[in-house]
Each structure stands twice: as C-alpha cells, then as structure tokens.
Amino acid sequence: MGTNGSLFLIGVLLGSAATAPASAAPPPPALAVNNQVTAAVPASVGGILGARLDLWRRVRLWRVVNNPFLLDGFAHPPGKHPWQGEHVGKWLHAATLAAEATGDVKLAAALQEMVVKLVATQQPNGYVGTYAPAQRFYNQIEKGDRSTWDIWTHRYVIHGLLSYSATHDDPAALQTSINAADLLARAAGPPDGDITRFGTRWGLSSAVLLESVAMLYQRTGDARHLAFARHLAGSIERNPHLRIIAAMRAGEDVTVSGDGKAYQLMAVLLGYLELHRCTGEKDYLDTAVTAWEKIQAGHVNITGGPWGYQVAPGTNHECFAAPGFFHPTCCVETCSTTTWIQLCLSLFELTGGSRYADAAERALFNQLLGAQSPNGNDWAYHSMLNMPDRGYEDTITCCASSGPRALEVFARHLVCASKDAVIINSYVPVVVSLARLVGQPGTVIIEGGYPFAAESRLRFDLPAPTVLTVDFRLPAGAASLELSVNGKLERPERTAQGMFRLRRTWNADDRVAVRFDFPLRSHFQTGSDGVRWIGFSWGPLALAQSVTAQTDHPLPVLASYQESDDGNRWLEPAAVTRKPPRAVDNVAEAGILKSEARLAASTVSVPSWRLKAPRRIILVPYFLAGTEGGGVRTMFPTR
Ligand SMILES: [Zn+2]
Structure with missing residues (x-):
C-alpha cells in the first residue's frame, strides 16, 4: 500500500x-500531484482505537516477529x-x-x-x-x-x-x-x-x-x-x-476484471493512485474513483466491508459478486477490508472528499475491529454479517498480517491538514502536534467517548493565541453536528468537500464541544434467497446480536409491514453492562489488561438497544458482538 x-x-x-x-x-x-490532505502521526491515541492499537503493538506484533x-x-x-x-x-x-x-x-x-x-x-x-x-x-x-x-x-x-x-x-x-x-x-x-x-x-x-x-x-x-x-x-x-481502465470507462462492474477478486483488484487501484501521483495522468485517478463508487454503491455491506460470493466455478467467495447475490452470510476477507480502508484514505488524501473518509471510518469501526480479537493476538480471516463463530485464530494468515496495517494507517488520519485548514477527521481521543500538521507550535487534543458517545470535546494547547482554520468532518452515519466554543453555539460554513469550517483566533483555554445527531437507522436489503433482510446502525456503528449458536437462516423476527429508515420503529434503548474481558492466560497479559483498563476508563457505556417485544434481542456495536466466544447476527429476516 x-x-x-x-x-x-x-x-x-x-x-x-x-x-x-x-x-x-x-x-x-x-511528485506530479500533491495531496490535498496530509496525514500526521499522533502523539497518542486513546479510546477504543487506542486500546486496539495498543493490543496489536504489544501482543500480535511480537507473536509474529518471533x-x-x-x-x-x-x-x-x-x-x-x-x-x-x-x-x-x-x-x-x-x-x-x-x-x-x-x-x-x-x-x-x-x-x-x-x-x-x-x-x-x-x-x-x-x-x-x-x-x-x-x-x-x-x-x-x-x-x-x-x-x-x-x-x-x-x-x-x-x-x-x-x-x-x-x-x-x-x-x-x-x-x-x-x-x-x-x-x-x-x-x-x-x-x-x-x-x-x-x-x-x-x-x-x-x-x-x-x-x-x-x-x-x-x-x-x-x-x-x-x-x-x-x-x-x-x-x-x-x-x-x-483491462481495468477500459472496463471502468465502459461502465462495467468490478465483478469482471480478474474475476473481481476484491483484495487484488483494490490493490491494483492503490497502484493506479500511486502512478497518478507520479505522473499526474488523470486516467489512473478516474479509474480508481469509478471503481470506488461502484464498490461503495453495490459491494459494501452495513459494516463497511467489501463482501464477495462465489458466483461461478472459476471464482470464489472472495470475489466481488453482483448485488443480487448479497446475503448476510457473504464473506468479507480481512485483507479486503484493509485494502478498502487504504483505498478510501488514499482517495481522501488526493481529493479531500469526505465521502472517502466516511467509508474508511465505517469499515474501521465495524468490520476491521470486529476481525481483531480483543485478546490482542488473534484475527479473523473471513467475517460475515451473520456467522456462527467469529473465527478468531492465532495462525499467521494473509488477513492477520493485513489487519494491523489498516489500524496503523487509519491512526495517521485522525487529524490531518490541508493547505487551508486543520482537519478533524475523527473524534476518537487523540493528541496531535500542530507542528506536524501546519508547522505551528502547540497541540490539538480531542477527548471523550466517541464513537460510543455522540459527542466529543476538543481544545488546543497553545503557547500564544493562534489563528487557525479548522474543518470538522461529519462522522459516517451522522445526520448533523453542532459546534460550540466556550458554550456559545457557532455557525460553521460548509465547504465544498463537505466539512464544517471554523476560522478564528484560538486560545489555550478555549473549549470546543461537538455534538452529533446519530440517528438510529434501519437498512433493508433483499438477499439472494429472496428474503428481505433488515439491519440497524447508530452513527458510524452497525449493531448486532451476540449469539452462541445460530443457523444461517434464522426464523423471521421482524415484520416489515411498512419499511422505514427510522430504526426506532423496531428498537428501544437497553441498558447493558459490558462484561469484564475474559482472563487471558498466555501472552502479554499485562498489555491486555492495561489496554482494557484504559478502554474502560476512557469510554462511556457501550450503546445498546433491544428489539421491541416479543423478541427482545439485545443489539450492541457489531465489532463487540460475539467477541467473548460465539457468533454474531447483524441482519434479521422480515416477513
Ligand atoms: Zn487475507
């Protein structure tokens, strides 16, 4: 990448x-083409992403090197x-x-x-x-x-x-x-x-x-x-x-070139973007953008994962398939999730378009974190929306080697810079040096429980009052955001790239509060079995049930008498206390315990909902469902 x-x-x-x-x-x-957005290595990352980075760096990284x-x-x-x-x-x-x-x-x-x-x-x-x-x-x-x-x-x-x-x-x-x-x-x-x-x-x-x-x-x-x-x-x-360039120009889907092998096709798209950076030739960028749009429109599931299905004897379940082959048991290879996140972030850097950052965020907080076991060592090769077992394994596989790369790359895109502004691209707790971003002394500090909380706090640690333009990205799945500085509501302008822009003189004691409208949304999709499936999301988080055993075709649990994207029609809030993590008896216990403690200390309660009576099934963020041993069910059949 x-x-x-x-x-x-x-x-x-x-x-x-x-x-x-x-x-x-x-x-x-x-280079012939400069990035519109520059990434920066944070001084520290907290919250759930910080905990998961810490687990990879303390546990899996050393298991591999040795x-x-x-x-x-x-x-x-x-x-x-x-x-x-x-x-x-x-x-x-x-x-x-x-x-x-x-x-x-x-x-x-x-x-x-x-x-x-x-x-x-x-x-x-x-x-x-x-x-x-x-x-x-x-x-x-x-x-x-x-x-x-x-x-x-x-x-x-x-x-x-x-x-x-x-x-x-x-x-x-x-x-x-x-x-x-x-x-x-x-x-x-x-x-x-x-x-x-x-x-x-x-x-x-x-x-x-x-x-x-x-x-x-x-x-x-x-x-x-x-x-x-x-x-x-x-x-x-x-x-x-x-003939990928010709295929995209001709309006073909991503299922054609190279049998539509998702991981490999997207890896070639990464190559086109690098060649575009070298040469400035637009065909390479246009091909990647067109393919990205096709993948996003027809081949990414509710968890942001690029899914595949074996349509013909010569293809396999890691190949993109026409949207009509969708089913909650379709497979997402963790290598594909990783490459998709890389592709999204590379396009974000080249164009500044917030839609690319949205797609990366959705894939990271659902599909990628779900593929990483919270024991810090194991990874899942294939993940599905509905699967009987998370499939975490210790083995050195392509996917276990890919996943950590996406974690590290994503962590460099939390706070970025354009030629005009500091870009708040994510709201997970983070500290980033302004020197790295815009060549000025000071740091930007983000705190709070995002994405478990629909709000975040931001401040600048500055040696002197500093004029800065700050662009705030609307998170994936959010309907709107509200910005206030020192308790006063601001009216940010909306940029062409979809950012909310504030330009002012910042002082060290300024406090920014960012509040998001995270609607509870329902998503319907017809499966290859003819069933109308429903799933739910809240802000960037897809929701799912932890199950200890399941079949591929659960009994209908919901009535879709009148489809609506308002998830409140089917769900009600539920209070769930997260169980403490399982005791880990092998590698790097200290690292795991420290990470989990940090996570517990840095987050608000995990948001959860319940399907209304009579089913009363509890839904939690997809990436946490089934991680204590068992499977996950994200989509439910309707009747
Ligand atoms: Zn793989």
Missing part, C-alpha cells in the same frame, strides 16, 4: 522530519506455503508505522534486525523470495505460470523495505528493493514483458506489483522505475481479462 508508504514520505518532507529517525537518503523527486515462519522460506527455500513470503513485508510496513508512532526502542531494534536478515537472503541476481530455483518467476518467463505467488511476494518485500527505509537511513534496504525491481523488470518490464503471464486471476495477483514499483520511483526518481510502472499498467490494459 503505497498510499501510506508514499504519503509517509510526503509527511516526512512537509512536517515531521524533525521527529522522524534521521535519514541521509536523497530527497525523493517532486515466529521463524516469516524468514524461513527466504533463508531455506522453498517455503512451506505459496504466499509465505508476504508476511515479512506486511509486518515491516505495520511495524515501521508502529515504531514511528511509539518511539519504542525495543521495536526499532527488532525492525532493524528483521531488515538485516531479509536483505541477507537476496540472491546475486536480485531475487528475494521463497520459491525453489526452477519455480522462480524468472525461470518461467516463456511459458508463464498461473499458479505462482512469487511476484506477489516480491510486491510485499519491496513495499515493506520501502516503508522501512522511508524513515531509516538504510541504503541496503533501498538497494535490495532496487535490485528486486530490476530482476522483475527483466522478466516483465519493457519492451515486451508481461506481468499478467504470472499469477492467479489472469495475472491480477501479480499486477498488484504496480503499487510497489510506483513507490520505488517516488523514492528514487529513477526514470527506469517509472517506465516499469507504466509498462505494468499497460500490460494490465492489454490483457482482455483485466
């Missing part, structure tokens, strides 16, 4: 160079699993962001050690993978290889090393990426190489390399890397099963 790799670079250039680890690397080339599975395949090929090589790159990305955010010295040392070991496995020809020599991509050029994940691995190796070297003066890490890219270019680059001869889904699984190569150009400014990136985009377009 070059998004953050590259934005990360831009962030370092614009504002955070003084606090990033020293780097003597040459400055990256000027596992030989990450490097064994590189050091002693062949690896045991076809895409075993992706995990080290994903870990390097997420752990680099965590290290910069926390300043954790032990983590910095572990990162460096991992990079040194990975770099040492590079072959003299540039290969950094886990395949036996005869199966390596450069020995398969003539006949191609439809089963290989070798290029996929290289995408993540390059991405991880570039993420690391963006904030570390490590010429070896950068050179390893360059050598790997050069080997890939000899196999699939100009003048007549074809990346789509390799990999699954007509080569879509290899086409994801585009993002890493574009990121490499952003780092080196070397014309041959840009030529390679352009060539990759051209190869995708020349393949009649992919």
Whole structure:
C-alpha cells in the first residue's frame, strides 16, 4: 500500500522530519500531484482505537516477529506455503508505522534486525523470495505460470523495505528493493514483458506489483522505475481479462476484471493512485474513483466491508459478486477490508472528499475491529454479517498480517491538514502536534467517548493565541453536528468537500464541544434467497446480536409491514453492562489488561438497544458482538 508508504514520505518532507529517525537518503523527486490532505502521526491515541492499537503493538506484533515462519522460506527455500513470503513485508510496513508512532526502542531494534536478515537472503541476481530455483518467476518467463505467488511476494518485500527505509537511513534496504525491481523488470518490464503471464486471476495477483514499483520511483526518481510502472499498467490494459481502465470507462462492474477478486483488484487501484501521483495522468485517478463508487454503491455491506460470493466455478467467495447475490452470510476477507480502508484514505488524501473518509471510518469501526480479537493476538480471516463463530485464530494468515496495517494507517488520519485548514477527521481521543500538521507550535487534543458517545470535546494547547482554520468532518452515519466554543453555539460554513469550517483566533483555554445527531437507522436489503433482510446502525456503528449458536437462516423476527429508515420503529434503548474481558492466560497479559483498563476508563457505556417485544434481542456495536466466544447476527429476516 503505497498510499501510506508514499504519503509517509510526503509527511516526512512537509512536517515531521524533525521527529522522524534521521535519514541521509536523497530527497525523493517532486511528485506530479500533491495531496490535498496530509496525514500526521499522533502523539497518542486513546479510546477504543487506542486500546486496539495498543493490543496489536504489544501482543500480535511480537507473536509474529518471533515466529521463524516469516524468514524461513527466504533463508531455506522453498517455503512451506505459496504466499509465505508476504508476511515479512506486511509486518515491516505495520511495524515501521508502529515504531514511528511509539518511539519504542525495543521495536526499532527488532525492525532493524528483521531488515538485516531479509536483505541477507537476496540472491546475486536480485531475487528475494521463497520459491525453489526452477519455480522462480524468472525461470518461467516463456511459458508463464498461473499458479505462482512469487511476484506477489516480491510486491510485499519491496513495499515493506520501502516503508522501512522511508524513515531509516538504510541504503541496503533501498538497494535490495532496487535490485528486486530490476530482476522483475527483466522478466516483465519493457519492451515486451508481461506481468499478467504470472499469477492467479489472469495475472491480477501479480499486477498488484504496480503499487510497489510506483513507490520505488517516488523514492528514487529513477526514470527506469517509472517506465516499469507504466509498462505494468499497460500490460494490465492489454490483457482482455483485466483491462481495468477500459472496463471502468465502459461502465462495467468490478465483478469482471480478474474475476473481481476484491483484495487484488483494490490493490491494483492503490497502484493506479500511486502512478497518478507520479505522473499526474488523470486516467489512473478516474479509474480508481469509478471503481470506488461502484464498490461503495453495490459491494459494501452495513459494516463497511467489501463482501464477495462465489458466483461461478472459476471464482470464489472472495470475489466481488453482483448485488443480487448479497446475503448476510457473504464473506468479507480481512485483507479486503484493509485494502478498502487504504483505498478510501488514499482517495481522501488526493481529493479531500469526505465521502472517502466516511467509508474508511465505517469499515474501521465495524468490520476491521470486529476481525481483531480483543485478546490482542488473534484475527479473523473471513467475517460475515451473520456467522456462527467469529473465527478468531492465532495462525499467521494473509488477513492477520493485513489487519494491523489498516489500524496503523487509519491512526495517521485522525487529524490531518490541508493547505487551508486543520482537519478533524475523527473524534476518537487523540493528541496531535500542530507542528506536524501546519508547522505551528502547540497541540490539538480531542477527548471523550466517541464513537460510543455522540459527542466529543476538543481544545488546543497553545503557547500564544493562534489563528487557525479548522474543518470538522461529519462522522459516517451522522445526520448533523453542532459546534460550540466556550458554550456559545457557532455557525460553521460548509465547504465544498463537505466539512464544517471554523476560522478564528484560538486560545489555550478555549473549549470546543461537538455534538452529533446519530440517528438510529434501519437498512433493508433483499438477499439472494429472496428474503428481505433488515439491519440497524447508530452513527458510524452497525449493531448486532451476540449469539452462541445460530443457523444461517434464522426464523423471521421482524415484520416489515411498512419499511422505514427510522430504526426506532423496531428498537428501544437497553441498558447493558459490558462484561469484564475474559482472563487471558498466555501472552502479554499485562498489555491486555492495561489496554482494557484504559478502554474502560476512557469510554462511556457501550450503546445498546433491544428489539421491541416479543423478541427482545439485545443489539450492541457489531465489532463487540460475539467477541467473548460465539457468533454474531447483524441482519434479521422480515416477513
Ligand atoms: Zn487475507
């Protein structure tokens, strides 16, 4: 996800160079397109997001780094699993962001050690993978290889090393990426190489390399890397099963190119956005925007998750399917949720459009946090709206390696900056340096129980009165917001990007209160079984029932005698005391307990509702339902 790799670079250039680890690397080339919105690393994050970040950083991160599975395949090929090589790159990305955010010295040392070991496995020809020599991509050029994940691995190796070297003066890490890219270019680059001869889904699984190569150009400014990136985009377009730009221009759905494999298709879209940043060519941006609109309109469920379904024997349940195939048991791969969040945030940075931030927020607070077990270690591979079990597992999977990246990337977008304003993009408790945002002394501090509470408090810690324009984003699912400063109601102007704008001279003792109208909404959707299903949301939170056992087709519980988006017709408030977390008897108990204690101290009560009599089913935020062991039911059949 070059998004953050590259934005990360831009962030370092614009504002955070003084606090990033020293780097003597040459400055990256000027990009053709600058972001409208700049992300910033917060000094601290609290509330539910802070607790979940803390759990990943204290528990899962170390469970992964200490596992030989990450490097064994590189050091002693062949690896045991076809895409075993992706995990080290994903870990390097997420752990680099965590290290910069926390300043954790032990983590910095572990990162460096991992990079040194990975770099040492590079072959003299540039290969950094886990395949036996005869199966390596450069020995398969003539006949191609439809089963290989070798290029996929290289995408993540390059991405991880570039993420690391963006904030570390490590010429070896950068050179390893360059050598790997050069080997890939000899196999699939100009003048007549074809990346789509390799990999699954007509080569879509290899086409994801585009993002890493574009990121490499952003780092080196070397014309041959840009030529390679352009060539990759051209190869995708020349393949009649992919041709993503042409497909979007022709009005096709996202179910067509590469069988609509959700994770991979969105990963290529990330590549287009990086190539747009490099070249300024609008086709790449337009393609990503068009695809985003199609996904948002027809392929995202009530929890913000991009769902899939196996329509034909040649596809699988991780492929986008036409909206008519929707069912509450359709699958969302956590890798897809992660890539969707990255895509939304990259588009938010490029355009400033609040709709992209809304979609990222909905996916984060529902689908992504729901896929992360509150034990801090386990992740779910596939999640559904209605499922008999959360499916948390300890195994190192693609999804468990992806999820933490979305947590870290999202955490850099809580408070952002545009050329005109500080952007309050989220209302979770956070402290962010104004120096990082707009180059002025001071900090912005957000407090409160968001998103469990429909309100938030904000203040600036300033050495002197400061004129600042502040844009407040309306949260996903909110109908309106009300701003008051020192008890006086303000009348913010509405910007073209959908933000609520206040410009004034701020003092250290100013207190901002933000109150949201979070309507209780009902959402109807007809399933592939012909059933009219209903689900509920409150603000950005989807609501769901915790169930210890369920069938895929629960008995009708609701009457849809007259459809309405007013959830109050079916629900009434319920007071629920959240049970204390289960005792954890293995890893990092201290970290878990501290995080849970912090969460308990920083939040108001968890909002909950009850289906009206006679059913009386309790609904809580989706991401908390079923996490104590059991399943979750988000949509209910009507009759
Ligand atoms: Zn996955």
